[in-house]
Amino acid sequence: MNSYLLFKSLHLIAVVSWMAGLLYLPRIFVYHVENKKEKQVIKIFEVMEKRLYFYIMRPAMILTWLFGIILVYLNGVEIFSQLWIQLKFVLVILLSIFHEYLGKCIYSLKNGTNLRSAKYFRIINEIPTITLIIVIFIVIFKPI
Numbered sequence: 001m002n003s004y005l006l007f008k009s010l011h012l013i014a015v016v017s018w019m020a021g022l023l024y025l026p027r028i029f030v031y032h033v034e035n036k037k038e039k040q041v042i043k044i045f046e047v048m049e050k051r052l053y054f055y056i057m058r059p060a061m062i063l064t065w066l067f068g069i070i071l072v073y074l075n076g077v078e079i080f081s082q083l084w085i086q087l088k089f090v091l092v093i094l095l096s097i098f099h100e101y102l103g104k105c106i107y108s109l110k111n112g113t114n115l116r117s118a119k120y121f122r123i124i125n126e127i128p129t130i131t132l133i134i135v136i137f138i139v140i141f142k143p144i
Helices: 001-036 039-075 077-081 083-111 116-123 126-141
Strands: none
Touching: 001 039, 001 083, 001 116, 001 126, 039 077, 039 083, 077 083, 083 126, 116 126
16 A cells, blocks of 8 residues: 555645635634523533534644655655645645644633634635645645
């Protein structure tokens, strides 16, 4: 079996799982903020947020990085001389920072210190979508 294709497949599976969480968690925040007076509903959202973040998103992000690093190793570090991989790397770092920011949002929503509106969470919900589109075009077209 070709190890490169195996790790590339595992990398893509991890990316899809991570992106699903990055796309869905801010939407849960929207509903959380819109229903802040409904204590029973808030408890449900808190459980959903925690499970999505810690049981799906965090492992998927770690696996995305792990398999990505393995792919770089299999290709050789000189791949970093290419612009497309540099751009992808920067965007994945930014997505990782966004991921951690969402973790802070979970904490502030749970502790009642959130000052952000549902509209704010609707807007930031577009960040992973736009980033994903850019990364896909970069990886497919591989600009020099």
